[in-house]
Amino acid sequence: DIQMTQSPSTLSASVGDRVTITCRASQNIYDWVAWYQQKPGLAPKLLIYKASNLETGVPSRFSGSGSGTEFTLTINSLQSDDFASYYCQQYDSYAYTFGPGTKVDIK
């Protein structure tokens, strides 16, 4: 099974900061990574698919990069609406694994 790790597990930041979250896969997954945002009490929301593709309707301050085993989600100029948990997810032949999550809270 492909395992996903995320760092950091918690991140304290201020409005306007640039935030980077890293996700690592236990083996090469090419660019088959997605990123989700989840706010308390709500379902997750897709932000990025296939490592760097912005889902329709997602603000352009979100971006994704990486390939192989290391991937990043970047939020440029953090907004108050962005304080949430973020999960990466890998895809390998109709098997899907999520990372443990990163909580972005207010510094």
Next chain:
Amino acid sequence: DVHLAQSRAEVKKPGESLTISCKASGFDFPNFWVGWVRQRPGEGLEWMGLVFPADPESRYNPSFEGRVTISADKSTATAYLMWDSLEASDSGFYYCVRLASVGHSAFDLWGQGTQLNVSS
């Protein structure tokens, strides 16, 4: 408007059976993979499995295979998640998800979630 509407919260006892549902609207349900993701309280997300309503073919996370059954009725555009015998460890939130048609690599539509509490 595309939407996945899930059934209400459930409170059950260990050993009981349960089926929760997910009604799709606004898209060609038979031709999209749909499935379920579990989130235990305070924990992360676990993919459970998928079903392709037009076939219907299903795929399971090995951690859940044999414990749950995922099915779909294309005539009513509804997906189901079924347990024969619940355990306390099944408590959590269950999200119905749609697999994106491009690349089949991400879940682009989520239901609102169904909370399950299994307790004696």
